[in-house]
Amino acid sequence: MRLPVIFLFFFVGGIEIASGQDGDQTPAIGIKGTKCYDDFLRPQRCKPEFENVAFGLQMEATNTCGDNGPTEYCEQTGVAGTKLCDVCVAGQHQARYLTDRHNQDSPTWWQSETMLEGIQWPNQVNLTLRFGKAFDITYIRIWFWSPRPESFYISKKTTADGPWIPYQYYSTTCRDTYGLPDMQHTRRGDEARPLCTSEYSDISPLRGGNVVFGTLEGRPSAYSLDATPELLEWVTATEIMITLDRLNTFGDEQFGDEKVLKSYFYAIADVAVGGKCKCNGHASECIDLVDDYGAKRKVCKCQHNTAGPDCNECLHFYNDAPWSRANTTHAHECKRFIPSEKIATSARQKIMVAAGTISQKVIP
Ligand SMILES: *[C@@H]1O[C@H](CO)[C@@H](O)[C@H](O)[C@H]1NC(C)=O
Numbered sequence: 001m002r003l004p005v006i007f008l009f010f011f012v013g014g015i016e017i018a019s020g021q022d023g024d025q026t027p028a029i030g031i032k033g034t035k036c037y038d039d040f041l042r043p044q045r046c047k048p049e050f051e052n053v054a055f056g057l058q059m060e061a062t063n064t065c066g067d068n069g070p071t072e073y074c075e076q077t078g079v080a081g082t083k084l085c086d087v088c089v090a091g092q093h094q095a096r097y098l099t100d101r102h103n104q105d106s107p108t109w110w111q112s113e114t115m116l117e118g119i120q121w122p123n124q125v126n127l128t129l130r131f132g133k134a135f136d137i138t139y140i141r142i143w144f145w146s147p148r149p150e151s152f153y154i155s156k157k158t159t160a161d162g163p164w165i166p167y168q169y170y171s172t173t174c175r176d177t178y179g180l181p182d183m184q185h186t187r188r189g190d191e192a193r194p195l196c197t198s199e200y201s202d203i204s205p206l207r208g209g210n211v212v213f214g215t216l217e218g219r220p221s222a223y224s225l226d227a228t229p230e231l232l233e234w235v236t237a238t239e240i241m242i243t244l245d246r247l248n249t250f251g252d253e254q255f256g257d258e259k260v261l262k263s264y265f266y267a268i269a270d271v272a273v274g275g276k277c278k279c280n281g282h283a284s285e286c287i288d289l290v291d292d293y294g295a296k297r298k299v300c301k302c303q304h305n306t307a308g309p310d311c312n313e314c315l316h317f318y319n320d321a322p323w324s325r326a327n328t329t330h331a332h333e334c335k336r337f338i339p340s341e342k343i344a345t346s347a348r349q350k351i352m353v354a355a356g357t358i359s360q361k362v363i364p
Pocket residue numbers: 062124125126164243
């Protein structure tokens with residue numbers, strides 16, 4: 001009777017992701033990009049495929065067990081007094097295990113040093129993931145291999161040298177730790193605001209607890225995203241950071257027992273980021289570009305006579321109208337500027353003005 005068990009596990013996993021996403025906001029990984037021209041070669045809005053942006057990217061951790069020499073850690077068995085201890089050596093639980101191929105049956109995981117080494121508040125552990133260009137992010141899912149933290153938050157950047165912008169806080173003590181109310185929804189018109197929730201901060205489960213942050217969840221204008229510039233900016237990120245502030249405990253750490261302190265640490269098996277390469281509706285594909293220094297980064301394969309890493313400008317000589325992102329009804333294709341015709345038109349207008357046939361107002 002193996003099959004039903006596997007099926008149930010899979011099914012529960014599916015629900016967890018869906019509940020973090022508010023119904024139809026959940027595209028599936030691998031959904032293909034859409035075409036930039038229709039069957040009659042008319043331009044239309046297009047988008048790259050929906051993917052796990054984190055997969056295969058190297059995440060950076062400010063603390064990893066083993067990096068400062070072997071450290072002992074103990075398993076949290078949930079039964080008082082019985083702790084199995086082991087040693088973490090360099091390379092055993094590196095940050096690269098955060099974004100490798102995820103196998104639920106035999107996960108690989110990143111692990112920090114323990115409470116004995118002083119990793120929590122006022123210290124913190126940062127995990128950073130750089131995308132190399134702008135992406136439209138739908139969700140961030142973190143699969144913990146330790147109990148979920150008592151307090152942590154996610155922040156993002158929208159430009160390489162911009163500030164860190166808080167995205168979402170998770171804490172059993174929202175008010176005390178982050179000065180925010182425990183809230184699941186924003187108000188219409190004030191939607192690009194980070195929230196704090198206590199929903200994912202229980203010490204249980206000791207392993208395999210998920211945290212799913214749906215970037216548009218609880219935001220009233222999510223269903224008219226295209227007409228809400230504030231939210232279009234909100235879902236954009238060039239990098240994200242997970243800041244782990246406080247560990248969850250059973251309260252037994254206060255006696256300072258080393259074995260107890262060694263049983264509290266952070267461990268994460270997988271970080272997935274569901275999103276699309278941001279191309280402003282002007283590309284159906286993102287491609288790898290190798291720069292002069294041999295570094296690889298993604299850029300949009302721009303259509304509609306657009307250019308730039310995010311198709312965020314018009315090609316040279318295609319500046320007849322100002323650049324604009326494509327929407328559902330208008331592709332906003334960049335069109336060729338034809339100087340001779342312009343000059344002819346304005347010359348004609350001058351003559352007409354002189355002749356008194358059109359008013360002065362018409363001419364810009
Ligand atoms: C983690 O990031 C925060 C916010 O940018 C920063 O203040 C802190 O110094 C970082 N911590 C470490 C250990 O790098």
